[in-house]
Amino acid sequence: MTIYRSDRPGSETTTSGHLPAVRRRRTFLRWVVALSVLALLGNLLLVEAYANARFDPDGSSGQPGSTAGVPAAIRDGGPVIDATGAKPRSSRPAARTIALTFDDGPDPRWTPQILDVLAENHVPATFFVVGSQVARHPQLVRRAAAEGHEIGVHTFTHRRFAELPEWQRDLENSQTQMAIAYAAGVTTSLFRPPYSSSAEALDDEGWATVREAGAAGYLTVLTNVDSRDWTRPGVDAIVRNATPDGTAGAVVLMHDAGGDRAQTVAALRRLIPELKQRGYRFSTVSAALDAGPGKANPPAGLSDEWRGRALVWSVQLADGTVWLLWWAVLAVGLLTLLRTLMLFLFAATHARRRRAKSWSWGAPVTDPVSVIVPAYNESVTIGPAVRSLALSAHRDVEVVVVDDASDDGTGEAVEALGLGNVRVVRVPSGGKATALNTGAAMARHDLIVMVDADTVVERDSIHRLVQPFGDPKVGAVAGNVKVGNRTGVLGRWQHIEYVIGFNLDRRLYDSLGCIPTIPGALGAFRRKALQDVGGLSVDTLAEDTDLTMAIHRAGWRVVYEESARAYTEAPATLRQLWRQRYRWSYGTMQAMWKHRRSIVEAGPSGRFGRFGLPFIAAFTVLLPLLAPLLDVLAVYGAVFLDRWETIAGWLAVLVVQTVTAILAFRLDKEPLRPLWALPLQQFAYRQVTYLVLLQSAVTALTGRRLGWQKLHRSGEVAARSGG
Amino acid sequence: MGTNRHVGRARVRRPTGRAKVDRAVGTAQTPERAPTGVLPAGDEPPPPVFVDATGQRRRRLRRIAYGAGLAVLLLLLLLWLSQLGGPVQPAP
Numbered sequence: 001m002t003i004y005r006s007d008r009p010g011s012e013t014t015t016s017g018h019l020p021a022v023r024r025r026r027t028f029l030r031w032v033v034a035l036s037v038l039a040l041l042g043n044l045l046l047v048e049a050y051a052n053a054r055f056d057p058d059g060s061s062g063q064p065g066s067t068a069g070v071p072a073a074i075r076d077g078g079p080v081i082d083a084t085g086a087k088p089r090s091s092r093p094a095a096r097t098i099a100l101t102f103d104d105g106p107d108p109r110w111t112p113q114i115l116d117v118l119a120e121n122h123v124p125a126t127f128f129v130v131g132s133q134v135a136r137h138p139q140l141v142r143r144a145a146a147e148g149h150e151i152g153v154h155t156f157t158h159r160r161f162a163e164l165p166e167w168q169r170d171l172e173n174s175q176t177q178m179a180i181a182y183a184a185g186v187t188t189s190l191f192r193p194p195y196s197s198s199a200e201a202l203d204d205e206g207w208a209t210v211r212e213a214g215a216a217g218y219l220t221v222l223t224n225v226d227s228r229d230w231t232r233p234g235v236d237a238i239v240r241n242a243t244p245d246g247t248a249g250a251v252v253l254m255h256d257a258g259g260d261r262a263q264t265v266a267a268l269r270r271l272i273p274e275l276k277q278r279g280y281r282f283s284t285v286s287a288a289l290d291a292g293p294g295k296a297n298p299p300a301g302l303s304d305e306w307r308g309r310a311l312v313w314s315v316q317l318a319d320g321t322v323w324l325l326w327w328a329v330l331a332v333g334l335l336t337l338l339r340t341l342m343l344f345l346f347a348a349t350h351a352r353r354r355r356a357k358s359w360s361w362g363a364p365v366t367d368p369v370s371v372i373v374p375a376y377n378e379s380v381t382i383g384p385a386v387r388s389l390a391l392s393a394h395r396d397v398e399v400v401v402v403d404d405a406s407d408d409g410t411g412e413a414v415e416a417l418g419l420g421n422v423r424v425v426r427v428p429s430g431g432k433a434t435a436l437n438t439g440a441a442m443a444r445h446d447l448i449v450m451v452d453a454d455t456v457v458e459r460d461s462i463h464r465l466v467q468p469f470g471d472p473k474v475g476a477v478a479g480n481v482k483v484g485n486r487t488g489v490l491g492r493w494q495h496i497e498y499v500i501g502f503n504l505d506r507r508l509y510d511s512l513g514c515i516p517t518i519p520g521a522l523g524a525f526r527r528k529a530l531q532d533v534g535g536l537s538v539d540t541l542a543e544d545t546d547l548t549m550a551i552h553r554a555g556w557r558v559v560y561e562e563s564a565r566a567y568t569e570a571p572a573t574l575r576q577l578w579r580q581r582y583r584w585s586y587g588t589m590q591a592m593w594k595h596r597r598s599i600v601e602a603g604p605s606g607r608f609g610r611f612g613l614p615f616i617a618a619f620t621v622l623l624p625l626l627a628p629l630l631d632v633l634a635v636y637g638a639v640f641l642d643r644w645e646t647i648a649g650w651l652a653v654l655v656v657q658t659v660t661a662i663l664a665f666r667l668d669k670e671p672l673r674p675l676w677a678l679p680l681q682q683f684a685y686r687q688v689t690y691l692v693l694l695q696s697a698v699t700a701l702t703g704r705r706l707g708w709q710k711l712h713r714s715g716e717v718a719a720r721s722g723g
Numbered sequence: 724m725g726t727n728r729h730v731g732r733a734r735v736r737r738p739t740g741r742a743k744v745d746r747a748v749g750t751a752q753t754p755e756r757a758p759t760g761v762l763p764a765g766d767e768p769p770p771p772v773f774v775d776a777t778g779q780r781r782r783r784l785r786r787i788a789y790g791a792g793l794a795v796l797l798l799l800l801l802l803w804l805s806q807l808g809g810p811v812q813p814a815p
Contacts, residue, residue: 031790036792036799043799170810177811189813217813298814307805314802539769590772702784703775 017163049640083214093249093288106140107257129154131176135315138183145184152190164203179301182308191218223253238267362470368396370443374435376454405429433536465564475556479522484567514612522566542587555604
């Protein structure tokens with residue numbers, strides 16, 4: 001299909017007409033914007049992946065390693081280890097003193113319930129919080145601190161500490177401190193490593209963690225009474241497990257997050273009164289120590305609070321973004337599924353109806369036809385194109401070539417063919433739409449076919465194309481355009497796209513009566529329909545789409561005749577493809593915007609505006625604009641989520657596309673061989689199609705004026721038609 | 724017509740005078756924008772859809788985009804600095 005230029009070589013309108021230096025600066029700034037969008041998205045996804053590191057509940061600890069390096073005094077000592085000094089000391093709560101500790105929180109469902117139970121019983125406790133959870137529910141930590149409970153660090157993402165590099169271990173605790181500083185305005189000197197239990201169970205790796213925490217100033221708080229509530233053994237068992245032997249003091253391990261904690265809450269309601277009755281008193285960890293170091297939660301500095309604020313906001317922003325992304329992907333998935341089902345249903349029905357013996361548009365149409373071929377510098381391709389048209393098997397065909405001020409001898413090339421039913425009309429430079437209008441005015445007959453100068457038709461194409469005019473309500477007919485140059489991957493990709501577009505999409509649009517475009521490469525019009533809408537207009541770059549929409553609004557039927565085939569020359573390089581698609585998508589947006597008022601109008605215009613226009617907008621602009629989501633999440637999933645699930649999902653999409661393509665090829669009786677290029681389409685072609693759309697949308701928003709350059713012609717299609 | 728007979732001759736008289744030619748008083752306007760019998764070519768074409776000839780929309784959008792872009796980059800930089808700028812440890 002021709003990319004017809006509406007501006008001449010002299011007028012350099014593809015640029016904004018600024019000095020090169022200005023242009024370079026603009027390009028640079030454009031990159032800054034694109035980069036910042038990507039950087040923001042990348043960072044948010046990174047934060048999300050970091051804050052969502054895989055989470056196993058406590059207790060599922062791995063194989064204990066060697067214990068040779070752990071001092072005997074520590075192994076046999078109490079659950080609280082002070083390794084801040086040169087000589088590590090351990091201590092235990094005083095007799096008849098209980099320090100309740102809750103790990104893994106805060107949790108929006110269970111932490112408030114536990115806080116309620118503690119408040120009812122006037123009992124303080126200690127919460128070892130996971131930093132990423134604090135960032136998500138800072139108000140829970142604020143409440144716990146305000147109600148007199150102590151807060152301790154339980155790392156940022158609950159990872160097995162020994163497996164992390166040193167910088168990450170530092171970062172985990174540091175960031176948890178920041179989050180606590182933002183949430184409750186305090187810092188903490190209490191630390192409990194994930195997957196830890198009692199001092200007896202410390203192995204060398206665990207001991208190294210304790211030493212390191214001590215060096216950073218932390219008191220490591222292990223446990224000596226494990227309620228084992230994370231296994232959900234029943235309320236009785238939890239109460240039994242959490243009750244210390246005799247009168248010994250205890251640090252009791254419980255959980256306020258990581259699953260259903262209803263049993264923990266119920267057990268607490270019984271455990272606290274029972275222990276109180278036995279003469280136990282409840283205390284926070286630091287207050288329970290017989291040789292305590294004093295207050296564990298001193299107020300935090302302003303800078304820590306601000307660093308915490310930055311952390312909490314970015315985690316919440318990342319959560320929100322990813323939530324939004326998933327919903328958008330869900331919407332895209334459902335819309336795509338809906339579209340695929342509609343394509344299958346309507347295209348198959350359409351094909352069956354058209355192939356039935358009883359199908360006819362009305363009386364056979366043998367009225368004379370005028371074919372208009374607008375041409376600007378098409379001397380390579382125009383000869384074969386015009387010859388194929390002039391030799392059409394229809395009773396009376398005249399060909400009007402409108403030579404739009406070509407300087408390469410296009411007109412002479414046509415005249416040299418010496419065909420009796422071909423006329424050349426030379427017009428001053430004015431663009432494709434004007435050339436077509438001139439051609440229509442010069443045409444003698446009332447059935448007008450418009451064909452691009454790089455397009456070769458079959459012998460009976462023109463005859464078949466005008467048959468729908470047997471129905472007096474039909475005002476315009478779209479032909480079946482195929483890619484003539486199918487060599488190379490790019491040619492095959494476009495071939496696949498055209499076959500799908502013309503055999504599924506167009507049949508669907510035809511069934512619903514809202515064909516958006518009569519392709520410039522092959523389309524037929526009644527002169528009356530053209531007159532009704534005032535001919536082609538020059539205010540959009542997709543004059544064909546604009547015209548088609550206008551004809552819809554004028555109340556004519558627009559139909560598709562799949563048996564009228566034409567072979568066009570598709571862009572052979574990515575750069576040309578980009579230009580062509582830029583013009584198409586920008587022009588389609590222009591046309592839709594131009595006809596937006598039809599939404600509120602009455603009659604056939606309103607019918608098109610309220611049904612056809614939104615439908616076209618959803619499936620040709622909105623859905624493709626959301627397509628990059630698929631790539632973003634495919635990369636995110638492959639890197640941070642389950643790799644195999646991501647690949648499976650991606651393959652599922654590909655299978656759906658392949659099945660769709662096979663159906664389209666079958667409907668058009670095309671050999672399936674070129675379909676091998678379909679999987680490759682995912683890696684360059686798909687991205688081009690949505691990036692072009694994005695660029696068009698930005699151009700539309702900014703209101704920049706565009707100029708167009710001509711497609712380079714190889715003349716490949718023309719050569720093979722035997723011109 | 725198969726039979727094309729001459730039935731006579733038109734009479735040609737001598738010219739009876741001359742048309743008076745005055746000095747030219749100006750040039751006529753060429754009818755470039757005049758409607759012709761064939762083509763509707765009278766009016767100025769409508770302006771292209773979306774195009775903002777003044778460039779004002781473009782300038783405003785560009786300023787917003789650059790401002791937002793730089794703000795985002797600055798915030799990201801601050802975030803990284805705040806998170807990696809030295810550990811937060813318990814008060815001694």
